[in-house]
Amino acid sequence: MSFLTVQDVHHTYFTKDTAVTALSNISLTIEEGEFISFLGPSGCGKTTLLSIISSLLKPTQGTVLLENKPVSTSKNEIGYMLQQDYLFPWKTIEENVLLGLKLSKQLTEETKTTALSLLHQIGLQGVEKQLPKQLSGGMRQRVALVRTLATGPKLLMLDEPFSALDYQTKLKLEDLVSRTLDEFGKTAILVTHDIGEAIAMSDRVYLFASNPGRIHKIFSMPEELRILSPFEARNHEAYTSIFQMIWKELESLEPGKG
Template identity: 45%
Template sequence: MGKIVDIKNISMNYHTLERETIAIKNLSFEVYKGEIVVIVGPSGCGKSTILSIISGLLTPSSGEVIVNGQPVNGTNKTIGYMFQKDHLFEWRNILNNVLIGLEIQNKLNEDTKASIEKLLEIYGLGEFKYHYPRQLSGGMRQRVALIRTLAIQPELLLLDEPFSALDYQTRLAVADDIGNILKKEEKTAIMVTHDIAEAISMADRIIVLSKRPAFVKSIHKIKLTLENERTPLSSREAPEFKDYFNTIWKELDVHVR
């Protein structure tokens, strides 16, 4: 299993006129091909900052990020980024929203369009491809946002709390959908969430960060005993689920004393 991401001792300092704030300090971890790695940590510890550094949107104060054997230096076409909000264009129908990345990269042709239409069909959106975003539920919009991200065939997906804007029931269903899509498409993903249960349900490994300045406090390889195939929803039924939850909750050190 090849290494896709190698983060080596990155630190991130923010400067204002009054002071310097150290957000991340000497943080290192690796991500391997086909893995879903989920990052959890106390609020404000820099989880989203880490994704921005990996994507090349931010440059760390020190350290190095290597993706697919190449140092990150600016944005990278092999990385797809899915944000908290779906950022769909309301004046474009679903198909044209999904095709926008291919348009920007000048890769839109009959073959790529056909493959995207097939993806929409496979994941239950084919009959909605000529609808507009306002006609879709929040969960369906997030599925569209993921397929738009997959359309450019990224080697690495970054997901920044992609379900946080959804109500609880929809959130469970969409997490299950998206977790299954990522596995079926054999994608490598790094996801940030503040929801421990969500992290355990989706992750192959969970990285627990300390409070700011953030460093890697622990890494948990998630192994669950299940009768049937593992999905994000079925993961919650595993006997080990509550043990992982309790351990990670204690490590986060966010509870009120």
Template identity: 55%
Template sequence: MSNVSIDSLSLTYVNESGAFPALQNVSLSIEEGEFVSFIGPSGCGKTTLLSIIAGLLEQTSGSIFIKNKESIGYMLQHDYLFPWLSIEKNITLGQRIQGSDNEIAHRKALKWLERFGLTDKKNDLPQALSGGMRQRVALIRTLATDPSLMLLDEPFSALDQQTKLKLEDLVSATLKAEQKTAILVTHDISEAIAMSDRVILFSPRPGKVAQVFTIPQSIRDCTPFESRQHQDFQDQFQLIWKELDRFES
């Protein structure tokens, strides 16, 4: 069953300078438990579409159905941890906002800290943590509200390569184990291939679905780090690169 279903969705920004179409006739569906990546040229509307799915923007036309729109987690490029709150209070912030900050929920949040090796940091302030640790805390804060749909907007792009690769593995393993549906916006083709079941390529503005790539099962059976060494990975990379390059050349 589809977790997200989008039909003929368009969005046009209007200001004093005129009308600017950002997305045009976008139709796609994402199944429960599926991991999908959005890629495409800069300004093609990937993040705009993610914001519509999150309920932060409203489309101009078309429709969008989300199975459980009250259960969406959003992880961004920057961790946006509150610097004056301890790590423990940061990860339970979403629970408090939702009014679900009971003892059971609190224990679950602390359990995530334990699973991610951060229990000893629960009383620290965010500035005491490395960039990779801060992003792990941001992930825990998102998972603590138990969302059924995870939206990931370039969450690894500000990290060094080693930390990025480790965090990709952690996020992938966690979302698979928890059977979460996930949408990743990224400019990194390798990251999209390594983490996804499908990669959706958008055309330049106004963004349309240009092509959908189903990642071979042989790659999907690997961790993101291992997949980059798989013999099928480079063929998939070249296939997507060639299509993306048509838009950017």
């Protein structure tokens, strides 16, 4: 039994005058502890699929099971980290971190202590009483990661969480997120436009084609890359050839190509 199973998912958006098929015939499985990326051109349905997997959106057709149960029954077991940190500007960092625990009625002295110790583990000592505006973009994304992990989700959805950051901060945060998820044994799905990020962070990369959104090709990363941190993986000799291979496939998906 796979940890996550997506079976024959189709999704169509209906308006008064039109019907647009966003996803067609999506099937995939993910094992516990794996890190998977969805990569592809804009409009290929990556974020729609993420919304379906997290049960924010009901597919027109198909099923999504987390540990063999419908995802609609697993809402507290799925965590989201987005491009924007969505920290409440009037709340302190501590209040922001504990918000998910409060809303899901999991806030106890024990869960509070665990969440705040995680804040320290990822290098944010002494910021608990500060407001988000006092922190840099990279620090705020780290706070968002702690808030996501605090509720103990089994599956993490990462929707372009590094794309608003400068390059150096992005590389540092890739390493931090990768290491933290490894330590906690978390399963994660990353949506990204960045080929390098997908290669450096993932066990497998799903390349999507558009109109309608569908899985075009699956790339499994070699063991020698998967055992490295994302930063080290970017400097490995295997990285360049995989990058070029995926780049060519992406180019072939452009209108008028391939």
